[in-house]
Amino acid sequence: MQNAISSPGKRFVLPIIVFLLVITNSCQKWTPAFDAGKINLSAGQKVQPEEVASWIQNNLSPENQAQVQLGNAKQNVINYQHVVRVPIGVNAALFFTKDNSKLQAYAYKWLDKKPGEKLFTGYITEYSFQTGTAAEFSYQDSKITKRSGLMAGAPQGLSPAKNRKKITGGTTRPADISSIFSRFWCWLTGGTWYNGEDSFGGAQGEVSEGGCDYSSIQQNPEGGGDPSGNYQLNIDDSFAPTPPSVDFTVPPPEPSTGWVSVYTPPDNGCGFDANGDQVLTNDGSCTGTWTTFQVPTFIVNVTATSVLSNKYTACVYNNLQGNTEYQSLIKGFLFSNAYNLVLQVGTVNSAATGETSYDAAKSTQVTTTFDINQVSNLPIAQLAETFLHEAYHAYIDLILMQNAGAGASIFSSTYASSFDQNIAYEVNLAELPYSASGTLTNAVIQQITHDVIAKDIANLAAGLQQFIETIYPAAKNDPLYTPTLYQNYIWSGLKDSQAFAKTWGAPSTWGTNSNGQPNILPPDVNTAGLLLNQIASPCHP
Amino acid sequence: MKALTLAIVLFLNVPTLSAQNNDTVKKDTIYYLIDTARTPKLDRMFGINYVKIAEVVQYYIYCPCIWPDQWPTFIYERRKNLSDRTFIDSTFIDKKALKKISFIRLKDLIEKACDNEYYTFNAKYVLFFIEHLPNGRYLLRKVKFPRPTFQNE
Numbered sequence: 131m132q133n134a135i136s137s138p139g140k141r142f143v144l145p146i147i148v149f150l151l152v153i154t155n156s157c158q159k160w161t162p163a164f165d166a167g168k169i170n171l172s173a174g175q176k177v178q179p180e181e182v183a184s185w186i187q188n189n190l191s192p193e194n195q196a197q198v199q200l201g202n203a204k205q206n207v208i209n210y211q212h213v214v215r216v217p218i219g220v221n222a223a224l225f226f227t228k229d230n231s232k233l234q235a236y237a238y239k240w241l242d243k244k245p246g247e248k249l250f251t252g253y254i255t256e257y258s259f260q261t262g263t264a265a266e267f268s269y270q271d272s273k274i275t276k277r278s279g280l281m282a283g284a285p286q287g288l289s290p291a292k293n294r295k296k297i298t299g300g301t302t303r304p305a306d307i308s309s310i311f312s313r314f315w316c317w318l319t320g321g322t323w324y325n326g327e328d329s330f331g332g333a334q335g336e337v338s339e340g341g342c343d344y345s346s347i348q349q350n351p352e353g354g355g356d357p358s359g360n361y362q363l364n365i366d367d368s369f370a371p372t373p374p375s376v377d378f379t380v381p382p383p384e385p386s387t388g389w390v391s392v393y394t395p396p397d398n399g400c401g402f403d404a405n406g407d408q409v410l411t412n413d414g415s416c417t418g419t420w421t422t423f424q425v426p427t428f429i430v431n432v433t434a435t436s437v438l439s440n441k442y443t444a445c446v447y448n449n450l451q452g453n454t455e456y457q458s459l460i461k462g463f464l465f466s467n468a469y470n471l472v473l474q475v476g477t478v479n480s481a482a483t484g485e486t487s488y489d490a491a492k493s494t495q496v497t498t499t500f501d502i503n504q505v506s507n508l509p510i511a512q513l514a515e516t517f518l519h520e521a522y523h524a525y526i527d528l529i530l531m532q533n534a535g536a537g538a539s540i541f542s543s544t545y546a547s548s549f550d551q552n553i554a555y556e557v558n559l560a561e562l563p564y565s566a567s568g569t570l571t572n573a574v575i576q577q578i579t580h581d582v583i584a585k586d587i588a589n590l591a592a593g594l595q596q597f598i599e600t601i602y603p604a605a606k607n608d609p610l611y612t613p614t615l616y617q618n619y620i621w622s623g624l625k626d627s628q629a630f631a632k633t634w635g636a637p638s639t640w641g642t643n644s645n646g647q648p649n650i651l652p653p654d655v656n657t658a659g660l661l662l663n664q665i666a667s668p669c670h671p
Numbered sequence: 672m673k674a675l676t677l678a679i680v681l682f683l684n685v686p687t688l689s690a691q692n693n694d695t696v697k698k699d700t701i702y703y704l705i706d707t708a709r710t711p712k713l714d715r716m717f718g719i720n721y722v723k724i725a726e727v728v729q730y731y732i733y734c735p736c737i738w739p740d741q742w743p744t745f746i747y748e749r750r751k752n753l754s755d756r757t758f759i760d761s762t763f764i765d766k767k768a769l770k771k772i773s774f775i776r777l778k779d780l781i782e783k784a785c786d787n788e789y790y791t792f793n794a795k796y797v798l799f800f801i802e803h804l805p806n807g808r809y810l811l812r813k814v815k816f817p818r819p820t821f822q823n824e
Contacts, residue, residue: 481738481788481819483818503788503790503791504790504818506790507789507790507793507818508818509817512818602753604753604754610724622820643718643720643729643731644718644719644720644721645715645718645719645720645731647718647731647733650741650742650744650820651820656722656820657722657724657725659820660722660725660727660729660746661724661725663817664725664727664748664750664753665753666753
């Protein structure tokens with residue numbers, strides 16, 4: 131048994147927290163006063179003001195210290211962690227929290243590409259002062275679509291377990307670490323780094339050591355950084371937090387679905403340190419290359435009794451290859467070296483059409499099983515809905531594995547807590563009467579999971595709509611087949627969720643049928659099933 | 672009249688033959704007579720619900736034997752073709768033809784519906800309902816036994 135938040139999982143706790151901070155800033159109850167005494171946590175969990183001040187003094191240069199806006203420090207308690215935020219620029223801040231009574235410091239910079247929208251789309255870059263590593267997170271509609279090292283597109287950069295890149299000077303210039311950090315800090319605070327040799331250098335022939343130039347940015351009342359946060363968006367819309375001395379700003383070939391661009395530095399002396407870790411930069415002369423690889427269609431493991439060897443499931447699976455929502459849900463597995471999704475046809479232990487289970491023993495594998503007895507008997511819409519529904523279960527399991535750690539414990543008594551901490555951006559369990567403690571039964575675990583899915587029902591319905599319109603194009607122009615109809619259909623798989631009860635009310639409110647007997651489903655859900663189940667299958671005889 | 676009766680009997684046999692051709696396992700054809708008009712209201716076990724927007728008739732047997740407390744529900748889809756909204760012509764049979772049919776008892780139908788999963792039921796049986804309409808006519812419909820709607824995934 132492992133702790134709910136294992137060591138690798140801790141790496142992602144703060145990104146999740148800062149993500150929450152970024153997307154919910156307006157409704158979070160941030161306390162303006164920097165007064166840990168108001169925080170209702172144990173002393174070991176509180177971040178004390180003197181600790182932060184001391185850390186800043188000991189870890190930042192006097193110039194950098196001047197940019198820290200201590201006067202604007204704010205605090206909050208998020209998922210039982212005291213978090214202190216100290217701005218250092220626009221959309222950039224230092225974050226302090228406690229881990230086992232030890233102060234943890236992080237620097238974050240983020241870009242909200244769709245400000246004002248409920249779901250967060252943009253980038254978050256995190257630097258851990260504990261490990262000297264950085265990571266970048268891309269979000270699309272509140273879902274992590276990409277994790278990578280700061281050096282975007284680096285080899286192995288797609289593996290969440292390996293994607294943090296050390297910011298060091300490399301083997302040739304080990305003394306440059308402070309310089310490298312200065313560059314990162316410069317980028318964080320919205321400046322432009324210049325080298326000693328270039329035009330920003332010292333006057334009258336002096337050799338400049340390089341530095342951060344803030345002259346091109348407009349100061350704002352809060353003290354620093356340009357309004358955009360100085361994120362550099364390449365023409366392919368990829369994100370590159372780029373100290374200008376490193377030439378990996380050369381835009382990679384424009385990736386399209388199923389393709390990935392990988393940056394390769396020219397040689398070991400340039401791009402790797404003594405441990406074999408790729409470095410952010412060294413002397414500024416690197417000119418690497420971008421190579422585009424096609425992502426294999428079936429990185430997911432396929433067993434002998436897999437979906438592809440069954441004509442019904444293979445047909446649905448193939449028709450989901452271009453499905454935006456389905457691909458988004460399984461993307462985490464497709465782009466991962468660490469986690470596997472096994473899709474198979476076999477025996478299901480319940481009356482369900484499919485089930486998804488997390489293999490605690492293997493701890494990196496999620497398996498979806500489609501019921502061998504039902505795949506040939508289900509209407510095509512229902513089989514596709516099962517694929518989408520189970521993909522969402524797999525997606526949730528993947529997030530929990532990545533963030534809460536592997537092992538059996540993530541499905542034990544801490545499960546609700548794990549949900550709260552790790553996928554709180556999907557569902558706020560505080561809104562629902564789930565307990566964050568105590569042993570959870572499988573039924574309750576499923577119930578919680580279905581509430582998470584219900585929160586995102588519009589996207590799942592869009593995925594089903596896309597599928598139906600792929601196999602039955604006439605549905606596009608049919609006034610009966612509305613987005614609401616697809617949503618109502620998805621609801622039929624979430625009947626045990628509390629969201630279902632909240633949305634549809636008690637069965638006594640569902641009315642009666644033409645015989646005066648009570649309906650067994652909300653009429654709209656019943657109608658959705660009857661309508662969509664009539665769509666002929668290209669897969670079934 | 673003889674010709675009509677013969678045609679109807681032939682029609683009734685077609686599904687059986689068709690089922691035999693399509694499946695390696697022979698399916699039994701079952702006929703059940705729904706005669707609510709002759710059943711006292713309080714004793715009625717059958718419910719019929721027509722969902723017009725979907726053009727589907729749902730038949731319930733009020734016996735909550737499918738977990739969790741769900742009635743066996745059969746459906747008849749009126750549409751022959753979804754794209755052009757064509758409908759299956761209604762098939763009526765007369766009393767003479769009716770007498771040639773061997774009907775299953777309600778008790779046995781309930782047992783078959785409750786003791787089988789929907790997919791095993793469909794693998795074993797082809798089910799026809801014959802409704803005795805208020806105007807005295809008998810309406811024949813081939814029905815499906817779909818997956819119960821209240822089972823979670």
